[in-house]
Amino acid sequence: IMNVEFGDAFGLILTRIPLTKSPHILNDDALAVDWNDLLPAHQFSYVMGNPPFSGFVFRDEAARKQIAELKRLGASGSRLDLVCYWFLKAAEYVNHDGCSADFAFVATNSVTHGEQVAQLWPALFDRYKLEIAFGHRTFEWGSEARGKAHVHVVIVGLTRRDRERDVKRLFSYENIRGEPEETTHRALTAYLFGVVEDANRHRVVQRVTTSLSGHPTMRVGTKPVDGGHLIIDDDERATLLTKHPEAKPYIRPFIGGLEHLNRKSRWIIHAQSIPPHLLKDFDLIRARIAAVRDYRATSDGSLARSLANAPTEYHVTVVPDGPFLGLAEVSSERREYLAAGFFEPPTIPSNKLLVVIPASLSDLGVVVSAMHASWMRGVGGRLESRYQYSSGLVYNTFPWPKMSDAAREKISALGQAVLDARDEFPDSTLADLYDPDLMPPALRKAHTALDRAVDRLYRKKPFESERARVEHLFGLYEKMVAPVEAESRKKPKKRR
Numbered sequence: 087i088m089n090v091e092f093g094d095a096f097g098l099i100l101t102r103i104p105l106t107k108s109p110h111i112l113n114d115d116a117l118a119v120d121w122n123d124l125l126p127a128h129q130f131s132y133v134m135g136n137p138p139f140s141g142f143v144f145r146d147e148a149a150r151k152q153i154a155e156l157k158r159l160g161a162s163g164s165r166l167d168l169v170c171y172w173f174l175k176a177a178e179y180v181n182h183d184g185c186s187a188d189f190a191f192v193a194t195n196s197v198t199h200g201e202q203v204a205q206l207w208p209a210l211f212d213r214y215k216l217e218i219a220f221g222h223r224t225f226e227w228g229s230e231a232r233g234k235a236h237v238h239v240v241i242v243g244l245t246r247r248d249r250e251r252d253v254k255r256l257f258s259y260e261n262i263r264g265e266p267e268e269t270t271h272r273a274l275t276a277y278l279f280g281v282v283e284d285a286n287r288h289r290v291v292q293r294v295t296t297s298l299s300g301h302p303t304m305r306v307g308t309k310p311v312d313g314g315h316l317i318i319d320d321d322e323r324a325t326l327l328t329k330h331p332e333a334k335p336y337i338r339p340f341i342g343g344l345e346h347l348n349r350k351s352r353w354i355i356h357a358q359s360i361p362p363h364l365l366k367d368f369d370l371i372r373a374r375i376a377a378v379r380d381y382r383a384t385s386d387g388s389l390a391r392s393l394a395n396a397p398t399e400y401h402v403t404v405v406p407d408g409p410f411l412g413l414a415e416v417s418s419e420r421r422e423y424l425a426a427g428f429f430e431p432p433t434i435p436s437n438k439l440l441v442v443i444p445a446s447l448s449d450l451g452v453v454v455s456a457m458h459a460s461w462m463r464g465v466g467g468r469l470e471s472r473y474q475y476s477s478g479l480v481y482n483t484f485p486w487p488k489m490s491d492a493a494r495e496k497i498s499a500l501g502q503a504v505l506d507a508r509d510e511f512p513d514s515t516l517a518d519l520y521d522p523d524l525m526p527p528a529l530r531k532a533h534t535a536l537d538r539a540v541d542r543l544y545r546k547k548p549f550e551s552e553r554a555r556v557e558h559l560f561g562l563y564e565k566m567v568a569p570v571e572a573e574s575r576k577k578p579k580k581r582r
Contacts (some may be wrong), residue, residue: 128184136192137172163205169193169293177214190243195224200467205268209289215247218274220255224263238471283462291465293478299486304477307435309402313381315374316355338391342438343414349515357398411445425516439470455540464556487543
């Protein structure tokens with residue numbers, strides 16, 4: 087059957103029935119065997135396939151042991167998806183003497199986004215001297231099997247540097263379910279976009295703890311580690327306040343990404359701020375505090391157990407005393423923009439909300455712009471198909487534009503215009519407002535004006551696509567980190 091399909095696709099007539107030739111098939115774990123036992127490296131032309139996509143969290147003890155043995159292949163991290171080791175195994179294979187072959191795999195898009203890029207690609211580029219010959223950016227790949235879920239994948243083809251071609255082909259999908267647009271480039275990066283300067287082709291974005299542009303720190307919000315006993319809904323709050331009305335100041339809004347985007351309410355008992363002379367009479371709250379102590383004391387995790395004797399305290403405490411900027415850690419892949427917003431006390435952000443304290447309207451203007459969203463989509467991670475924002479990988483590495491006082495006032499005004507456009511629809515959630523099929527014209531108009539102004543802070547010529555924005559930002563990132571790396575190389579290494 088496949089011979090017939092192959093012949094129809096390539097215009098070849100293949101022998102059908104009877105089958106007189108049979109392939110050499112090795113039925114084994116591909117990561118556990120030497121591929122030369124199947125076919126010596128100097129005899130093959132291509133390696134291709136769709137390796138297993140499982141992530142590191144799904145490994146059993148045998149798989150963890152196997153991965154530990156594969157560290158010799160050069161990966162620098164311990165959280166790589168399984169598919170990454172196929173790339174490394176193939177890289178080792180094509181580097182045998184006499185080999186003149188290429189390889190390509192269908193893979194999870196995590197190999198070209200997020201923290202795995204910095205763990206995988208330096209080995210492929212530097213140790214194995216490979217280059218990307220072609221790539222398909224993220225698209226939705228369906229299965230003909232009944233009930234099988236569609237997955238979001240990339241295809242990456244690699245070749246040895248001594249065999250690379252002058253032109254690299256890139257296939258981009260405006261609609262992940264549609265047909266790709268093909269472009270050609272001098273070189274392709276691990277993030278599957280083109281670069282003009284060869285110096286940038288091997289650059290990967292490294293997670294850092296502070297903003298390279300000197301902007302205020304972004305951090306995760308409060309993480310209670312309470313077993314859910316301090317977090318309550320509207321009905322539970324009403325019940326508690328009926329018996330203890332004096333507790334109202336100590337039951338504070340608790341907002342994460344889900345609550346922010348969907349206008350949902352949730353509350354947290356801020357027990358650490360309740361004076362002991364009041365707390366002794368709040369028997370409903372004291373019962374919850376006791377439940378927190380029991381949860382932590384009997385937990386399997388050492389972190390929770392270490393907090394058992396301080397049941398009113400959080401593991402991570404972020405309780406702002408003034409306005410703060412917040413955005414959801416995870417966002418739908420359908421949204422064009424990051425729906426960041428401002429919050430005020432007594433709101434407490436949860437650890438599913440990323441916060442910046444202090445932050446200005448001009449900061450919000452840049453964060454909700456197409457430029458910042460492009461950087462997030464270009465280098466940030468994925469949770470399934472959704473975008474996963476990271477302070478260390480996206481916010482801290484973002485090349486912020488330089489602004490004069492006049493430019494800052496303009497961006498602030500345009501950022502406020504976006505907030506005002508949202509306020510025109512008080513009954514709509516942010517999830518509704520930023521659905522591309524539902525986005526009101528007034529909000530889109532406000533964002534378009536903001537995008538135009540932010541883009542001009544980077545260059546006068548308009549950006550014709552998101553890829554163009556990312557490529558421009560990548561060049562600025564290269565300039566930001568080059569002096570830091572140069573200074574690091576000058577420092578003598580400490581002797582042990």
